[in-house]
């Protein structure tokens with residue numbers, strides 16, 4: 001089924017100049033980037049986006065980190081892409097992420113795991129709506 005996922009490159013990815021490499025992986029896989037926005041996340045948006053973690057001990061650090069510098073928010077589209085992108089991203093703890101995954105190849109620390117991706121169709125819908133207006137999502141065809 002055609003799906004859209006919300007994917008966000010975290011501050012480290014941008015500061016370490018890894019944006020292009022990470023973006024290329026999604027393009028090379030055949031997924032379609034349909035929206036991209038570089039932005040500073042406000043504390044309110046960060047708290048809402050990560051609302052499910054609000055009771056966790058790392059919540060304040062997470063909000064502080066994700067608001068500390070620019071992020072690259074994206075919508076990526078493709079056939080069953082939500083679970084595919086999670087597979088490409090790898091485990092939350094980069095030390096447990098398989099080599100060949102984005103976190104497995106580029107990160108060492110759970111708090112600095114360089115990328116976020118929606119974990120379900122419900123999260124994808126919620127997260128896309130938090131970050132993008134419908135009019136910011138581009139509908140374009142790909143040549144065969």
Ligand code: CMP
Nearest residue numbers: 053058062092110111112113115116117
């Ligand atoms: P992400 O996929 O963006 O979703 C929640 C984030 O919380 C997660 O990636 C991590 O970057 C961050 N985090 C920090 N500490 C922890 C932890 N102990 N367990 C899970 N997530 C953590």
